[in-house]
Amino acid sequence: MDNQRRKFLKIAGISALAGIGAPALAKLTSTSAFAAAQEGHTAAAGAAHGATEQSGIQLGMVIDMRKFIEKPEMLDRAIAACARVHNVPEFPPEKKKSEIKWIWKTPFENAFTDQSQARLSTAVEHAQFPVLCNHCAEPACVKVCPTKATFKQKDNGIVAMDYHRCIGCRFCMAGCPYGARSFNWEDPRPYVKTYNPDFPTRMRGVVEKCNFCGERLALGLKPACVEACEGSGAMVFGDINDEKSEVRQVLAKEFTIQRNASAGTKPSVFYIV
Amino acid sequence: MIEKTLKGKPAYWIWLAFLGTFVAIGAACYVRQYIYGLALTGMSRDVSWGIYISQFTFLVGVAAGGLMLVLPYYIHDYKAFGKLTILGEFLAISAIAMCLMFIMADLGQPLRGLNMILHPTPNSMLFWDMVVLLGYLTLNVLCGWVILTAERKGVHPPKWIYIFVYISIPFAVSIHTVTAMLYCGLPGRHFWLSAIIAPRFLASAFAAGPALIVVACLIMKRVAHFDAGKEALAKLSTIIMYAAIINTFFVILEFFVGYYSNVPGHIHSLQYLFFGLEHHGHVYNNLVPFMWGSVFLNFAGLGLLAYMKFNEWTDGMLGAACVMIFFALWIDKGLGFVLGGFVPNMLDQVVEYYPTANEVGITLGIWAAGFFLVTVLYKIAVGVEHEIE
Amino acid sequence: MYNKGTIIPGLIIFVLILTSPIWYNGLKAGDLPKPEAPMGVGKQCVLPVQEMRDTHMQLLNQWRDEVLRDDDRSTVVVNGKTYRKGLQMACMQCHTDKEKFCDTCHEYASVKPYCWDCHLTPKQAVSKKETH
Numbered sequence: 001m002d003n004q005r006r007k008f009l010k011i012a013g014i015s016a017l018a019g020i021g022a023p024a025l026a027k028l029t030s031t032s033a034f035a036a037a038q039e040g041h042t043a044a045a046g047a048a049h050g051a052t053e054q055s056g057i058q059l060g061m062v063i064d065m066r067k068f069i070e071k072p073e074m075l076d077r078a079i080a081a082c083a084r085v086h087n088v089p090e091f092p093p094e095k096k097k098s099e100i101k102w103i104w105k106t107p108f109e110n111a112f113t114d115q116s117q118a119r120l121s122t123a124v125e126h127a128q129f130p131v132l133c134n135h136c137a138e139p140a141c142v143k144v145c146p147t148k149a150t151f152k153q154k155d156n157g158i159v160a161m162d163y164h165r166c167i168g169c170r171f172c173m174a175g176c177p178y179g180a181r182s183f184n185w186e187d188p189r190p191y192v193k194t195y196n197p198d199f200p201t202r203m204r205g206v207v208e209k210c211n212f213c214g215e216r217l218a219l220g221l222k223p224a225c226v227e228a229c230e231g232s233g234a235m236v237f238g239d240i241n242d243e244k245s246e247v248r249q250v251l252a253k254e255f256t257i258q259r260n261a262s263a264g265t266k267p268s269v270f271y272i273v
Numbered sequence: 274m275i276e277k278t279l280k281g282k283p284a285y286w287i288w289l290a291f292l293g294t295f296v297a298i299g300a301a302c303y304v305r306q307y308i309y310g311l312a313l314t315g316m317s318r319d320v321s322w323g324i325y326i327s328q329f330t331f332l333v334g335v336a337a338g339g340l341m342l343v344l345p346y347y348i349h350d351y352k353a354f355g356k357l358t359i360l361g362e363f364l365a366i367s368a369i370a371m372c373l374m375f376i377m378a379d380l381g382q383p384l385r386g387l388n389m390i391l392h393p394t395p396n397s398m399l400f401w402d403m404v405v406l407l408g409y410l411t412l413n414v415l416c417g418w419v420i421l422t423a424e425r426k427g428v429h430p431p432k433w434i435y436i437f438v439y440i441s442i443p444f445a446v447s448i449h450t451v452t453a454m455l456y457c458g459l460p461g462r463h464f465w466l467s468a469i470i471a472p473r474f475l476a477s478a479f480a481a482g483p484a485l486i487v488v489a490c491l492i493m494k495r496v497a498h499f500d501a502g503k504e505a506l507a508k509l510s511t512i513i514m515y516a517a518i519i520n521t522f523f524v525i526l527e528f529f530v531g532y533y534s535n536v537p538g539h540i541h542s543l544q545y546l547f548f549g550l551e552h553h554g555h556v557y558n559n560l561v562p563f564m565w566g567s568v569f570l571n572f573a574g575l576g577l578l579a580y581m582k583f584n585e586w587t588d589g590m591l592g593a594a595c596v597m598i599f600f601a602l603w604i605d606k607g608l609g610f611v612l613g614g615f616v617p618n619m620l621d622q623v624v625e626y627y628p629t630a631n632e633v634g635i636t637l638g639i640w641a642a643g644f645f646l647v648t649v650l651y652k653i654a655v656g657v658e659h660e661i662e
Numbered sequence: 663m664y665n666k667g668t669i670i671p672g673l674i675i676f677v678l679i680l681t682s683p684i685w686y687n688g689l690k691a692g693d694l695p696k697p698e699a700p701m702g703v704g705k706q707c708v709l710p711v712q713e714m715r716d717t718h719m720q721l722l723n724q725w726r727d728e729v730l731r732d733d734d735r736s737t738v739v740v741n742g743k744t745y746r747k748g749l750q751m752a753c754m755q756c757h758t759d760k761e762k763f764c765d766t767c768h769e770y771a772s773v774k775p776y777c778w779d780c781h782l783t784p785k786q787a788v789s790k791k792e793t794h
Contacts, residue, residue: 097317110620131620140460146399147388153733162730163780167388168311168381171399173321177461179619183321183381186312197787198751203779204310205381218735218746260619263460 058137058157059212060240060268061226062250067234069127074234078130078225079103085213085224087201089191100182100202102210103132103225108273114262124273130225130235133180133210134259134267135159141172141181150207156239157268158212166206173207177263181209240268274425277656278649284496289648292641299638302631303378311381314632319624320615324608324636325379329372331481331607332643333452334474336368336409338482340445341512347438353505356658359424360486362417363650365445368482369410371643378635398454405447412441417650425657449474456614463538464614467530473523474606480516481602483509484595489651491592499655510591514578517598521571524605542613545623550616552623557616559625560609567604574598695770698762706741708752719775722749749781758784 068075082088082103091099105128109117112129139159141150149166152159173181184204192201199215202208213223221227226235238247256270306313316323339361345351346358377383394400416438423430453471460466487509493499531539544550547565549558574597581590617623628636663669678685699705707714709721725747728734737744738752745752757763760783768775778786 095312097315098312099318101318106620110622113619113621143396144398144459146394146397146403147385147392148394149388151731155733158733160730160733162726164726164730165385165388165392166382167385169376169379169399170321170381171397171455173318174456174462174614175459177459177619179319182318184310185314185316186310192790195782195787195790197782197784200750200780200782203776204312207381214733215735218733260461265460 056157056241057155057239058241058268059135059217059238060157060247060270061223062236062247062254062256062270062272063130064234064236064250064254064272065124065127065129066272067229067232068130069123071232071234072128074229074232075105075128075130078228078235079105081224081228082210084194085196085199085216086211087188087192087196087199089188089201090193091191095191098185100184100188100208101180102182102208103130105129106131111271112257112259114260115257129271131178131180131259132225132269133159133212134178134265134269135210135212136268137266138264140175140177140263140265144171144175146171153214156212156214156217157241158214159209160211160214161206161208163200163202163206163208168205168207170207177260177265178267181207183207240270274421274653274657277653281652282496285648285652289645292645292648295637295641296645297638299635299641302634302638305631306378306635307383311379313629315626315628317624317626319618319622320612320626322379322611322615323626324628324632325375327607327611328636328639329375329379330452330456330474330611331603332368332372332375333406333448334478334602334606335482335485336365336372337445337449337475337478338480338485339365339413340442341479341483341509341516342486343438343445344442345508347435348442351508353502353508357486357490357501357505357509359417359421359654360489360651361482362413362420363654364482364486364489364647365413366410366417367643367647367650369406369413370646371639372406374639374642375636378639398451398458402448402451402455405444405451409441409444409448412437412444416441421654421657425660427661446475449478456610461619462614463536464542467527469523469526473520473527476516476520476523477602477606478516480513480520481599481606483513483516484599484602487513487595488592488599489647491588493651493655494588497652497655499658506591507586510578510581510594513595513598514575514582517571517575517578517602520602520605521575541617545616546609546613550623552617555623557623557625559627560612563604564609567601567609570597570601571605574601692770695766697764697766698759700756700758700763703756704741707756708738708740722753722777725752749777750787754781754784760785 083090086102088102089100108115108120108124108127108129111131135158137157139150139152142152142159145151146169147165147167149162150159150172151162168183170183173183184202184206187204189201195201213221216223222230223235223237226237229235236247236250238245240247240251242248250272251270254272256272258267258270261267314323314325342354342358342361346354377386380386389400389403416434419434420430420438450471453474456462456465457467457470487506490499490501490506494501528543531543541550545557546560549556549561551557574594577590577594577597580586581594612626615624615626705711709717714721728736729747735746737746739745745755754760760778
């Protein structure tokens with residue numbers, strides 16, 4: 001009886017939220033999603049020694065490079081959307097030293113440093129890959145932070161930053177095996193093109209990076225980059241620990257690779273090349 | 274005892290004024306950096322630690338090096354070091370003070386430094402580094418001061434202080450081990466990801482620290498009539514020689530592992546530091562002259578020390594050998610180790626780092642402040658020594 | 663006592679310097695600040711006025727920790743209107759003028775919160791508006 005009521009509430013909750021207009025992401029923001037993720041998971045056979053199936057929600061992303069190779073301008077749109085939403089500054093070339101990156105593009109050889117670079121297909125060799133924070137299941141940056149200014153969000157697996165607490169020691173930048181973190185070497189505001197009034201800028205002296213749009217997820221929106229590629233399937237976002245999620249369906253169907261998987265941090269961003 | 278710092282020959286005051294000038298310049302540079310931000314340094318997203326952190330790393334070693342005086346005297350009852358242990362302790366105090374200043378200079382938000390204590394995070398090696406450094410600083414202040422006070426009064430130091438002296442021995446090892454763990458536990462940085470980093474750090478520390486003390490002794494022999502004794506200096510030179518040889522051995526092992534295994538990640542940083550790293554048709558090699566300078570100084574210093582073992586030696590030779598070893602290790606650890614680890618970056622790109630004038634100003638200022646402190650502390654130690662003679 | 667002649671005048675000078683701001687301001691604390699209340703949104707805030715005056719900084723810290731660290735982005739309702747927790751997203755929706763509201767007291771009390779190093783005042787937010 002109880003079980004049924006819970007199910008009913010869950011369905012009611014989800015459909016209510018779906019009504020607001022967030023069908024795909026409702027699961028991630030409602031508390032019932034947590035229970036759903038913990039229920040009935042069949043553990044996938046661990047590929048590595050001692051690998052355990054992760055539980056709880058872990059937001060992740062599949063990036064389909066076939067789509068980006070077809071429409072490279074889509075990636076520029078995604079990067080611009082991210083910068084606009086998060087007030088990410090854009091420094092002129094002579095100030096490259098101070099640059100801030102959340103999501104940016106780079107060739108295969110730079111994105112996948114531990115993959116073979118030999119005899120790449122022409123398309124891949126010339127493609128620009130989007131790279132961003134991997135929101136690792138076991139992030140090195142979180143392990144090394146001396147103040148818990150960067151931490152793993154329990155309810156969705158996002159590797160988040162608390163800019164109020166960061167002391168700017170940059171240990172996380174040394175620790176991150178993806179080069180995903182940027183430091184505000186100077187006041188970023190003069191280089192922010194347009195302000196999003198809903199989001200702060202950063203102050204100088206703190207580290208920043210992609211936050212998987214935690215603030216947008218709370219509103220039932222998709223991450224800005226994902227939204228910019230809407231409809232193309234170039235970026236699929238969701239809970240990679242939930243078998244029923246769209247992102248898991250894609251992962252089950254396609255062969256994907258991760259950046260620098262040998263670092264052991266269990267990255268949550270997958271690429272279809 | 275502090276009053277001893279207020280009386281000195283003109284040379285003493287000129288030396289302090291000279292250092293004071295650099296401290297003032299460094300302070301002015303720091304004010305600029307504090308107001309404008311760390312963009313005034315040469316650091317970037319790709320080389321996110323520069324000479325501040327590399328100096329810090331080297332100086333932790335200098336602080337730990339005092340162990341090579343404390344250990345023989347207190348554990349092995351090696352009497353010849355009796356006059357010198359206080360110098361090791363006072364050098365450790367100054368070196369750790371410099372370490373703390375370099376850390377503060379490097380922080381993006383120095384006013385939030387206390388967050389390390391307000392939000393203690395045991396999984397971060399930086400937290401443990403703070404714990405052991407502050408612990409070692411406290412132990413040295415306590416032991417140095419109590420023992421020197423007893424010496425001045427011509428009595429035996431109180432028994433309880435020996436507990437702290439013995440505790441300070443593992444602490445000295447721990448400060449440099451934990452500092453090595455800052456680097457060797459990071460998954461993506463192949464140059465640092467090596468179990469030999471901690472032993473290598475300790476070996477170089479046990480050469481660099483005593484080398485500096487020997488140089489200080491030789492200078493004080495001339496300017497302050499402080500004679501460390503020929504036996505003590507000879508023994509120290511042996512310690513320096515063995516430690517430097519072990520360090521050299523460890524570095525050669527790194528070369529073997531990298532080049533014999535042919536694993537790219539293990540080769541790249543060494544290639545960049547010693548031969549220049551080719552990347553898209555450009556060879557990046559701005560640290561190559563320094564690293565070969567270090568190799569030359571290291572072997573020249575070792576050669577001279579070896580020569581001294583079989584022949585009559587002079588203070589000049591000993592001083593020259595120690596200066597060479599000290600600079601060799603300073604380049605090795607205080608420059609190459611930290612900067613080399615960032616090349617190539619996590620995306621296999623190469624960005625070379627050049628410190629800016631402002632950054633060098635702050636660095637020199639902190640070194641000068643450290644030498645200022647060590648001068649003043651040694652003045653006290655030597656003053657007490659003269660008083661009881 | 664040795665050197666009475668120097669120590670006592672020295673102490674007096676020290677105390678005078680230490681208390682100089684008091685003498686400089688003629689024993690007055692200056693005019694009390696009058697922060698300008700927001701117009702046309704009613705008198706209601708998330709807490710009673712006196713409580714806000716005393717503890718708004720604690721509340722902001724609490725919101726910050728809830729939103730950023732615990733991902734608790736639940737909303738607050740004031741006067742039937744829903745706000746998302748946050749300085750920009752809640753407070754400054756009504757208190758639109760930082761200079762006339764926040765700064766008046768902060769300047770008087772000589773406190774310099776670093777909120778606006780990151781957070782945008784409505785004025786700043788429109789200074790670089792999206793143009794499309």
